[in-house]
Amino acid sequence: MSGEQSSLSSSLSFTSASPAASASAISLYARATPGFDQRVAETVELLRNASAKYGKGLVQSSSLGVEDMVITDLISRHQLPVAVATLDTGRLHAETLALLPQIEQRYDLKVQVFSPVHDAVVNFVRVRGEDAMYDSLALRKECCAIRKLEPLGRMLDGRSAWITGLRREQSTNRAEVPFVEFDHVGRVKLNALAAWSWADVWHYIQTFDVPYNALHDQFMPSIGCAPCTRAISVGEDFRSGRWWWESEDAKECGLHKAHSNEDLKKNPGAPA
Ligand code: SF4
Numbered sequence: 001m002s003g004e005q006s007s008l009s010s011s012l013s014f015t016s017a018s019p020a021a022s023a024s025a026i027s028l029y030a031r032a033t034p035g036f037d038q039r040v041a042e043t044v045e046l047l048r049n050a051s052a053k054y055g056k057g058l059v060q061s062s063s064l065g066v067e068d069m070v071i072t073d074l075i076s077r078h079q080l081p082v083a084v085a086t087l088d089t090g091r092l093h094a095e096t097l098a099l100l101p102q103i104e105q106r107y108d109l110k111v112q113v114f115s116p117v118h119d120a121v122v123n124f125v126r127v128r129g130e131d132a133m134y135d136s137l138a139l140r141k142e143c144c145a146i147r148k149l150e151p152l153g154r155m156l157d158g159r160s161a162w163i164t165g166l167r168r169e170q171s172t173n174r175a176e177v178p179f180v181e182f183d184h185v186g187r188v189k190l191n192a193l194a195a196w197s198w199a200d201v202w203h204y205i206q207t208f209d210v211p212y213n214a215l216h217d218q219f220m221p222s223i224g225c226a227p228c229t230r231a232i233s234v235g236e237d238f239r240s241g242r243w244w245w246e247s248e249d250a251k252e253c254g255l256h257k258a259h260s261n262e263d264l265k266k267n268p269g270a271p272a
Helices: 003-011 025-029 036-057 066-077 099-107 118-128 137-156 198-208 214-218 261-265
Strands: 058-062 083-087 112-114 161-164 180-182 188-191
Touching: 025 198, 036 058, 036 066, 036 161, 036 188, 036 198, 058 066, 058 137, 066 099, 066 198, 083 137, 112 137, 118 137
Parallel strands: 058 083, 058 161, 083 112, 161 188
Antiparallel strands: 180 188
């Protein structure tokens, strides 16, 4: 376990069943650390450069998680003309969906919502069952393909670049996430918070009073679909509440499959 993961685990001092379960995520995690202002400035520069370079070809793909709320706030605060989009898989928590009108009201923008193809979902549920994701890894991935990957493809269709909230600290799989990379089709992907810590994210949320998913106050640091997300306990790592019945290696839905940075070095047009 890395030092950062270790410090995250030690900061998760309560389980969801503890008497202190009502403590807010801000009170638990927000912390000003050296270099915070510099990390914010670097992220703003990245977003500004990307906005100038890609214009309408740039989109923020928001999971509505806390990292993405930071990015949406930065886009709005710095008046960057970047579209904000999200996926509604049909299995999201009510708390996640409740953020949409809050974002639209707070930032005076329309979030573009992409949903799966209705017939594909109906057919999958009829043949495989409502909760087939628990039956096998293949069925879980099929569900993710129908409810996430296909609509993400439509969200990114015609775009040159997209912005995500991936951070290196989130998991060992993400430990080397760069600021700029290529996705699996060679589109530029900007991981605007790659170098931010969990404490940074919450310090920003607190400082700028950014709205966030109420489930973060219930020990869910990483939030996906309702059937595939649970609260984590002391000592568990950041993404252990996602697809918790699967092995560590499997815990991605395919949204963030990337090409190597060797490809990026060959692309002279990518923003630094
Ligand atoms: S996270 Fe779970 S419910 Fe959501 S698309 Fe994937 S398998 Fe289906």
